[in-house]
Amino acid sequence: MRHPQSSRGLAFARARRAARDWVDPYRPVGKLYPAVCQKCGATEWQGRWRWDDPLPDLPRVTCPACERIRDGVPAHVLELTGALPPWWNEVRGLIGNVERAEVVEHPLERVMRVEVRDDRVLVPTTGMHIARRLVAAIVRRFRRQVRLQFGEQSTTIDWAESR
Numbered sequence: 071m072r073h074p075q076s077s078r079g080l081a082f083a084r085a086r087r088a089a090r091d092w093v094d095p096y097r098p099v100g101k102l103y104p105a106v107c108q109k110c111g112a113t114e115w116q117g118r119w120r121w122d123d124p125l126p127d128l129p130r131v132t133c134p135a136c137e138r139i140r141d142g143v144p145a146h147v148l149e150l151t152g153a154l155p156p157w158w159n160e161v162r163g164l165i166g167n168v169e170r171a172e173v174v175e176h177p178l179e180r181v182m183r184v185e186v187r188d189d190r191v192l193v194p195t196t197g198m199h200i201a202r203r204l205v206a207a208i209v210r211r212f213r214r215q216v217r218l219q220f221g222e223q224s225t226t227i228d229w230a231e232s233r
């Protein structure tokens with residue numbers, strides 16, 4: 071018999087592998103010239119994006135995160151469903167904290183416009199890694215109160231009715 075905890079562990083491991091192996095179509099490999107994003111000011115140097123002050127005369131480009139935001143094309147979407155409403159304010163705060171911590175180190179990992187619908191909240195992200203970190207933070211806080219369903223394009227986090 072499989073313990074529920076271990077199947078959640080397996081699902082996490084699979085999601086981790088998927089995030090690691092994921093190739094961002096918005097992020098061409100092998101483009102190594104330095105550049106600065108004209109929208110957010112992030113700078114690219116040897117394929118890595120940072121918040122360093124740009125050198126003068128860097129080529130001005132649009133970074134992959136700003137391109138995704140412009141196009142409305144998330145890398146991943148968290149779908150928060152079920153008995154979320156009583157927790158939404160807290161979850162919203164959690165999302166903000168994770169994003170602030172993540173984006174300092176990784177300018178391309180951002181939360182896009184959160185969409186609150188009648189039966190769910192959609193949290194689109196510009197990267198896979200921040201999506202995984204958000205899931206981990208929510209699970210750390212809510213543990214067995216939530217059920218997870220990992221997909222390639224989205225991850226569903228479903229809140230159980232509290233008894």
Ligand SMILES: [Zn+2]
Pocket residue numbers: 107108109110111112132133134135136137
């Ligand atoms: Zn940008």
